Amino acid sequence: MVVDSVPLAEAAVRERLAAWFDQYNLAIFRYLVRLIGDEEQAADLLQETFTKALVALRTQALPNNPYAWLCRIAGNLVIDMLRRKRRWSWLPFQTSTPSHEHAIATAQDVRDCLVRLNQREAELLVMAHCVGLSPSEIAELLSENVSTVRVRLHRARHRFRDLYTGESEL
Amino acid sequence: MNCAEIKTILAQAADVAPADAATFEQHLATCQQCNALLAELEAQTEQSFALLVQSDARPPIATVAAIHAQILGQTQPTRFWQRRSARLLQLAAMALLLAWFGIEALNRMPIKQPATIAQLQTPLASASPAVAVVQATPTLSVVQPSATTLPIASTTSQPALTPTQSNQPTMVAKPLPSSIPVVPTSVQVQPTSVPTNPPTIPVASPPLATTIPVPTNEPVPSPQATNALPSATPMPEVSTEPTDVPAPTKETGPTRVPPSSPVPTTGSQPTASATQGLPTMPPIATTVPTQGPPETVIPGSPTPTEPSLPPLTAIGTLGPPATATPTATSVAPTPTDTLPPTPPPTSTPSLPTATP
Numbered sequence: 001m002v003v004d005s006v007p008l009a010e011a012a013v014r015e016r017l018a019a020w021f022d023q024y025n026l027a028i029f030r031y032l033v034r035l036i037g038d039e040e041q042a043a044d045l046l047q048e049t050f051t052k053a054l055v056a057l058r059t060q061a062l063p064n065n066p067y068a069w070l071c072r073i074a075g076n077l078v079i080d081m082l083r084r085k086r087r088w089s090w091l092p093f094q095t096s097t098p099s100h101e102h103a104i105a106t107a108q109d110v111r112d113c114l115v116r117l118n119q120r121e122a123e124l125l126v127m128a129h130c131v132g133l134s135p136s137e138i139a140e141l142l143s144e145n146v147s148t149v150r151v152r153l154h155r156a157r158h159r160f161r162d163l164y165t166g167e168s169e170l
Numbered sequence: 171m172n173c174a175e176i177k178t179i180l181a182q183a184a185d186v187a188p189a190d191a192a193t194f195e196q197h198l199a200t201c202q203q204c205n206a207l208l209a210e211l212e213a214q215t216e217q218s219f220a221l222l223v224q225s226d227a228r229p230p231i232a233t234v235a236a237i238h239a240q241i242l243g244q245t246q247p248t249r250f251w252q253r254r255s256a257r258l259l260q261l262a263a264m265a266l267l268l269a270w271f272g273i274e275a276l277n278r279m280p281i282k283q284p285a286t287i288a289q290l291q292t293p294l295a296s297a298s299p300a301v302a303v304v305q306a307t308p309t310l311s312v313v314q315p316s317a318t319t320l321p322i323a324s325t326t327s328q329p330a331l332t333p334t335q336s337n338q339p340t341m342v343a344k345p346l347p348s349s350i351p352v353v354p355t356s357v358q359v360q361p362t363s364v365p366t367n368p369p370t371i372p373v374a375s376p377p378l379a380t381t382i383p384v385p386t387n388e389p390v391p392s393p394q395a396t397n398a399l400p401s402a403t404p405m406p407e408v409s410t411e412p413t414d415v416p417a418p419t420k421e422t423g424p425t426r427v428p429p430s431s432p433v434p435t436t437g438s439q440p441t442a443s444a445t446q447g448l449p450t451m452p453p454i455a456t457t458v459p460t461q462g463p464p465e466t467v468i469p470g471s472p473t474p475t476e477p478s479l480p481p482l483t484a485i486g487t488l489g490p491p492a493t494a495t496p497t498a499t500s501v502a503p504t505p506t507d508t509l510p511p512t513p514p515p516t517s518t519p520s521l522p523t524a525t526p
Contacts, residue, residue, distance in 0.1 A: 014241055014242055014243055021237060025229060025237070034222045037222075043229050046229060046233065109221075130219060148191045151191045151194050154211065155179070157208075158181065161211060
């Protein structure tokens with residue numbers, strides 16, 4: 001993942017990040033809106049994403065896939081925020097366990113399931129199904145083995161289905 | 171590794187070892203059932219995430235500009251305590267601090283308490299009684315309680331306060347010994363006379379020498395001549411100069427006015443009958459103020475019907491009083507005088523009188 005082993009200078013980092021922002025801000029903003037469902041919060045998270053990226057670039061090298069890297073930062077921020085919101089919201093009381101096909105799924109249910117997953121599983125699902133990264137890209141981004149990422153991804157999907165159909169509780 | 175172990179690995183929450191991951195991949199390459207199971211899982215997950223609708227929204231321009239400036243180091247990033255929620259927390263904390271300081275300040279305020287009960291009693295004894303006998307005002311007098319005491323007045327005494335006050339007279343309201351003379355103030359309302367008729371505008375009209383028509387056989391004045399007689403116009407002064415009179419053709423004596431000649435009425439136009447020489451009644455000297463030509467006086471030619479009249483003066487001016495003549499009555503009416511009822515002329519419009 002890391003191309004340059006030596007971090008750039010402050011001015012170079014800022015210029016590079018500004019270029020990335022001009023290139024990916026729209027895509028990352030829509031990605032955030034899709035995950036959160038609120039444009040104002042997405043705008044706040046967009047600013048926070050690039051703030052974290054600026055801090056991270058001061059200590060590490062430039063990533064090969066800046067879009068995936070920025071989406072990972074943004075995805076983690078979304079999951080954190082959804083978890084904070086879940087603490088202050090009421091969850092619906094499910095009296096039945098409908099099958100996956102008959103479940104009237106809503107976007108909020110998907111977000112609830114994402115929140116109930118652990119951080120790494122949710123991150124994998126978001127990168128795989130929201131950003132559209134392949135297991136190899138995810139493995140490169142996470143600096144992990146591709147086989148391991150595949151297995152983890154299968155486990156995350158299995159967990160997500162259980163949560164979605166109500167067969168499992170955390 | 172078999173299919174059951176694959177399902178067990180999928181259900182585990184622990185991290186996957188790289189060796190286990192390789193074995194997992196080897197089994198999937200050979201097991202169609204497990205491949206179908208994992209493919210179904212991927213499809214279901216993809217279907218669920220499809221509910222997260224793609225958005226076509228764009229970030230606000232201000233936000234984009236702010237982030238860009240922040241990246242370039244032109245502005246400082248927003249800290250936690252600079253956000254709205256943090257500011258609310260700061261305000262709440264400040265309010266709590268202020269409330270705590272206020273309570274502490276109230277608790278530390280010194281309260282002066284009397285040392286002994288004697289100090290409490292001293293000011294009470296020296297103080298004026300709570301219920302003091304008020305000096306009677308001129309409208310109040312001390313009277314003995316009687317049956318006629320009004321119950322309301324008796325309630326003004328407070329015997330329950332002190333037992334010694336029960337013997338004291340009751341303070342009742344008594345009328346003053348001398349009645350206060352009430353002078354009726356009469357408001358004299360000036361009667362306002364509202365004229366029912368329109369107010370008469372006093373016109374400085376000189377008294378007119380009204381000639382009372384005598385029922386004679388006078389020629390009927392034409393309406394044009396009579397209507398043209400203003401009543402309020404001042405009488406022009408009579409010119410004493412002789413005017414041009416048509417010279418007599420045969421007679422050289424005193425000028426005689428032919429009977430057919432028009433009567434020298436001042437201001438009266440000769441009627442058509444007069445100009446045509448119709449026989450008319452002897453002329454009567456009428457002094458009707460008109461705006462016509464001045465009266466012509468021919469000296470030395472008194473007509474038999476005309477007595478010697480004093481020279482006509484302007485009506486309203488100081489002149490010799492008019493003398494009553496048998497034929498012509500010159501009346502100088504005052505504004506307050508009223509004319510006696512005149513006999514209505516026959517088919518002639520009555521001359522306007524001086525009275526309005």
